[in-house]
Amino acid sequence: MSHELAKAYDPSQIEDRWAQYWVDEHLFDVPGSASGSKAAGAATQAAVPPQKVFTMLLPPPNVTGRLHMGHMLNQTEMDILTRWHRMRGELANWVPGTDHAGIATQMMVERQLASEKTSRHALGREAFVDRVWQWRAHYGGAILDQMKRLGASVDWSREYFTMDEGLSIAVKEAFVRLHEQGLIYRGAYIVNWCPSCQTAVSDVEVVHEEQQGKLYVIRYNVVGPGDRLTGETITIATTRPETMPGDVAVAVHPDDERYTRFHLMSVVEPVTGRVIPIVTDTWVSRDFGTGAVKITPAHDPNDFELGKRHLLPQINVMDETAHMNAAAGAYTGLDRFVARKQIIAELEARGLLVEIKEHTNSVGRCERSRDIIEPRLSTQWFIKIQPLAEKAIAAVEEGHIRFTPDQYKKTYFEWMRNIHDWCISRQLWWGHRIPAWHCDVCHGVTVARETPAQCSHCGTTELKQETDVLDTWFSSGLLPMSVFGWPQHTPDLDRFYPTQLLVTGFDILFFWVARMIMFGCHFMLDEPMADGTPRRLADAVPFREVYIHALVRDADRQKMSKTKGNVIDPIDTIRKFGTDATRFTLAAMASPGTDIAFNEERTEGYRAFANKIWNAARFLFMQVDRAAEAGIVVAPATLPPAPVVTEQDTLDARWIVSRLNSTAANVHHALEDYRFDEAASFIYQFFWGDFCDWYLEIVKIRLDFTSDGDLEARRSALTTLLGVFEAALRLLSPFMPFLTEELWHAFYDGKPALKSIALTRYPSAVSPVDEAAESAMTQLQGLIVALRDLRRAAGVPEKEAVPAQVRSSEATAALLRANSDILERLARISHLTFVESFADGAVLRTTPEFDAAIIFEKQIDPVAERERLTKELARLEKEQASAERQLGNEAFLGKAPVAVVDGLRKRAAELQQLVPKTRAAIEGLR
């Protein structure tokens, strides 16, 4: 490859090629320890074992997933950080993988079966699971393939799947240990039942939605002593009348005087006619509804608890599809909502319906199927979560895990402190089957790592394995340990656990982040450190930092959703503008505390930025070729690791190197604080503003090969140009890896010393900044802008050079004289003279450092000029008044920091010059 570049930047011509190259060359593989990684990748990064390790897990996308903007944001941020750490010389280990996603995947395959007019039940469990594996082999890699296209610098040799053998061993081990520790129990409790998925789900899988519902007020006939109707009624309120056949009591508050006379009496449950007791319980709220509540222990968690306190029976009235069962009498077989309607109709006919009130309540829906969750009594497996939560709380309280933004810590504590036991069993076929066996003889349960030969209770061999599988999040909660070989104590585990960072959206804070913290703190505490010493909580945590990013919304701030049809497919955006531009957009918009309103116009702008850099490279390569023709050759390979300048170098050289160095420092600080937006903005400003707009224009003077001149000076200028550009590419490369890889290889004519720019070192955070050069350049730029504005105001044709006059201090004059070539070229000035005074009526541009005018016959429009100056004067006078007021205020002088007072004094002195000058300029216009 030579440094010939196509005239126009076309990301589609370069990105796929590099994406493939990075994967094929195993550039980002971190060779594992014996029992760790599957593949022995090229040891590119580990020639010298680095001191510091940067480890991070990719939040595993579902195998059923398609890439969306949220993923892309997540991966862009992670990739920027990983590449940055890697370029700082750390061993960067970013581990990718996918999640088997129990319910989602099972649903997907079941849908496929349905289209083939069959079902999982027709297939049977074993064949169905086989079928899911086939499905996974076929489609499961789609999302990771898309990731490759994003340039994610992960170690593909370490790719995991949560159902892999190693990870399954970890799952079994974790389950068995928790069981041994008495932290897993099985029992009949009210769970969130999804009638559509036909499985229990955990609390976090239920999404609550406010809705306008109805509150039915119903009359129950009271039964007094001797089982006789007293003729009185008790009215209760319910939102779910279909559960009435499951009523086992009516409860009132013991102190509620309205009901005192009914204590110890009963009522008739209207649907089935059963006589059920009136009980008293302080849980009942006197001011809600009528103060009397029906009790249905099999269908409501509160009622369940109350029922246990009062030893009431539990009547389940629905089957697993939420159709009424035999307990519902005449309503048997009906769907729950049909039953509700019919029951209400009948109650109304019998005169037992008092009224129907509008009522806003929140209804729980299944996160996956969107079906309404039915609280239902069912036998499930649970984790006793309190002991795990305690350690997880301590880990964050004690600062072993840091959240960014910090406020999420509060959300985390809030949740962790109000946590309920975790229902981990799912009535699915796809997932980690619970390692428990039921005895046909004694009905005891045997929990074991391997299939047991006999029942641990009665010794018989009549065992059947539990049919339930584990919640998907059980296995993903173990990932930080299991991907490094746990429960074996591997060298990888020693080396890479705890991971440094987790980057994710808040939507899986409870699902995944919290579970990893609980599991990590629980299990790893038992795992000694590499040196054999006991592990402390600080080193048991799964990661040291959590960075939580925003949600990506559409340009109108709407949440992207398939139903709204406003989903922006990142692949489309990439096709239009390139991966680099899309990445840069996300980085630039990723400011903390606010969601990202993704706007393609912005991406278009960053494609222009990429194009700008592309063209800067073309220009630079052109200069290299011209220089070679003039006998000046600067071989890229001979450049120092960072551009160096001395006092002898030109102002522009010293300035651009200083700007590069301060930009590098700024980028480092921004990335340390996860301020991707600031980092992106610093680089953008530097590359476009400083490098292209100013430096390249000045360099054209330094490298004017059309005339004779100082060869060494030209060689020096070319060296600086090349050095700064190459360093700037490295600075940009974590953000735009494709473009920079392409240009970097071209820079070395296709023969770079390393295989990738990603393996070079990042520009240092502590290179020298030349304040003097920066401030001198700022003055120069100020004058150039002023002269350009004068040219515009006077209507000087673009190409015409005009003479200019400047009045300034001797120091400023010296600076301007020394750089008159820059002034002449950039402001198109034919000749610059220094004057004591200006001709009457001359139009000036004024700054504290200088006054400037151009000499051009066509008069400046006095009306427009007066208007401008009058506005300017008003602003300055206002500022002056405020400055003088403050400086006359002793409280200010006494209390404000010296720097602030000095600064204001200096400014006041400037204003003292500027105000009369501006006033005089207005006068001069007469």
Next chain:
RNA sequence: GGGCGGCUAGCUCAGUUGGUUAGAGCGCCUGCCUUACAAGCAGGAUGUCGGGGGUUCGAGUCCCUCGCUGCCCACCA
């Protein structure tokens, strides 16, 4: 019912512990095909920092209050 954000230029957003003249990109206006780039160059205009009150020498920044808006959590039928 609890809790957390946001409200700054036409639009999308920055604005560090209160400190001199509140910024950027896009858009807008004017002039330029100046051979790296028209996906460009140069110049310009644009703000009662949601309303009100308070603390302070000084408030976009801190406190109170009101308004609008978004989100999370929650077992009151």
